[in-house]
Amino acid sequence: MRLLVINPNTTAAMTEKIGAAARRVASPGTEIVAVNPAHGPAAIEGYYDEAMSLAGLLGLIRGRDDFDAVIIACFDDTGLDAARCVTEKPVLGIGEAAFHMAAMLANRFSVVTTLGRSVPAIEHNLTRYGLMARCGRVRASEIPVLELEDPASDACARIGAELGRAIIDDRAEAIVLGCAGMTDLAQRLSETHGLPVLDGVVCAVAQAEALVRLGLTTSRLGGYAPPRR
Structure with a gap:
């Protein structure tokens, strides 16, 4: 199982800390890939920073299929709904x-x-x-x-x-x-x-693993339907 853990801000030290916490609780055989965007706010502190981080966040998910679930490691659940539209894999906000x-x-x-x-x-x-x-x-x-x-x-x-x-x-x-x-x-x-x-972070890792093991995916009906071309 491969979990993509995204820190939506650009602070690499925080991404490393988040990745280490996720690996401590991940089950044997679960790979944690912790990443952050190259461009965007260094910290997310309110609505404006959230909006400025969305392009980088979604760019890390869109067009790739090398993961079983996504965890958005920002407590505001930044971009959670949009992320669920661009992949059918489970997407969890911390x-x-x-x-x-x-x-x-x-x-x-x-x-x-x-x-x-x-x-x-x-x-x-x-x-x-x-x-x-x-x-x-x-x-x-x-x-x-x-x-x-x-x-x-x-x-x-x-x-x-x-x-x-x-x-x-x-x-x-x-x-x-x-x-x-x-x-x-x-x-x-x-x-x-x-x-x-x-x-x-650790709560989301445990829940993401459970969803993947159960074979559950994000609904493509209604609000989480894929974006129209």
């Missing part, structure tokens, strides 16, 4: 994957993301996926995405502090980390705070 898995583990979860400008897009997705009622709150730690790549940053401590507030104020029973750049923090934060902390 946000959707993490939300659904959190809802299986806890009555109530909160999301801890990067900047406040990302909150509306995440809330929109939760509503669309039918899971807003299960979410206590989408919280911003006010950490720029690229700061997560700086070893000298205190990002983990700041995210942990926001997570602690979510447990008390939101009555959260699980936490979803709202950025692919946080993938290396999940286990440490879970052990520190004593509750499930979900990273969307």
Whole structure:
């Protein structure tokens, strides 16, 4: 099985981190191919960056058939619907994957993301996926995405502090980390705070493997029909 894991921004260090996280949980025999576009935003922090990343993202999928499923490793599920139109292979967004898995583990979860400008897009997705009622709150730690790549940053401590507030104020029973750049923090934060902390990258890998093994593909009826020539 071959999973194409796409980081829609152009920051190669983040792509490497995402790929390493995916490989840690992939089953034996599953190959992880982690890639990012050559052109586009260095980080995706809001609606404008999402739009600017779409050409590069779709270009990595369109016209190739050397994968069994695609994972879009941006928590906003950037370009998810469009990507499902250009391939019949399963396409998963890490946000959707993490939300659904959190809802299986806890009555109530909160999301801890990067900047406040990302909150509306995440809330929109939760509503669309039918899971807003299960979410206590989408919280911003006010950490720029690229700061997560700086070893000298205190990002983990700041995210942990926001997570602690979510447990008390939101009555959260699980936490979803709202950025692919946080993938290396999940286990440490879970052990520190004593509750499930979900990273969307590993959630999406597990779900993608299951869909491929079941032989399921994206529906070509209705909204996910292939683009017209």
